[in-house]
Each structure stands twice: as C-alpha cells, then as structure tokens.
C-alpha cells in the first residue's frame with residue numbers, strides 16, 4: 001500500500017475545491033483520494049439550476065478514479081471553501097464504500113477514521129453476491 005501524505009491529499013482537495021461550480025449553495029467542496037497504485041485523484045461539487053440534480057464532489061472523484069485507470073481508494077479527504085475538513089454526506093459514504101480498499105482511511109473533523117467507522121455494517125457488493133449465491 002502507498003504511504004499516505006495527508007498534506008498532499010488536502011492540497012489536492014483544496015485545488016479541486018477551487019474548481020467547484022456551486023453558485024446556488026455558495027458552498028464549494030473539493031475531495032481527494034489516494035489510490036492503491038499511488039496516484040491522487042480529486043473532484044469538486046457541480047451544482048445545477050435544478051437544485052436536486054447537483055453532484056457532490058465525491059461523485060466527480062469516483063468518476064475520475066475510473067477515467068484514470070480504476071483501482072481502490074486507500075485514503076480520502078474532503079474540504080469546504082475555507083479549507084476545513086468536511087465529512088462526506090451519507091450518500092457519498094456509500095458511494096466511496098463501493099471502491100474502498102480494506103481499511104481505507106478518511107480524514108474527519110474528529111481525526112482519522114476507517115470507512116467501517118463512518119459507515120458501519122455497510123451494504124455493498126458482498127450482500128448482492130451472497131443473495132445471488134443463496
């Protein structure tokens with residue numbers, strides 16, 4: 001597993017946040033993650049005049065993961081427009097869980113946590129596989 005440089009991840013999240021399109025909430029968000037092969041990916045929130053259609057930064061990040069070669073997420077951080085750490089919303093925790101490496105770490109307002117701590121007993125691909133096999 002690659003070594004986690006939280007400062008570099010936060011810098012990437014801040015760079016992504018600068019590209020946010022958030023004229024409706026005025027709440028820019030940038031997310032960044034370290035991938036299993038060592039590369040850093042990022043994404044920003046992209047809002048829409050039809051408010052509910054807006055995309056969280058994590059959606060762009062997951063898209064970037066696939067567009068740049070796939071892999072699993074090892075570490076994740078997310079910042080708001082002031083550069084402060086932001087917790088991914090519930091939907092985005094589910095989104096990230098799908099592509100998380102075992103023991104993936106997230107930087108949170110209350111320290112570094114595991115995916116399992118921020119989304120306990122998650123529903124994921126395993127549940128579908130178990131159902132199909134039963």
Ligand SMILES: O=c1ccn([C@H]2C[C@H](O)[C@@H](CO)O2)c(=O)[nH]1
Pocket residue numbers: 022025027028029044045046047054055056057058087088089092
């Ligand atoms: O985890 C989160 C939570 C919120 N937002 C965005 C969605 C919306 O554009 C703005 C305000 O909710 O913040 C994200 O990008 N990620």
Ligand SMILES: [Zn+2]
Pocket residue numbers: 056057058088089090091092093
């Ligand atoms: Zn979200």
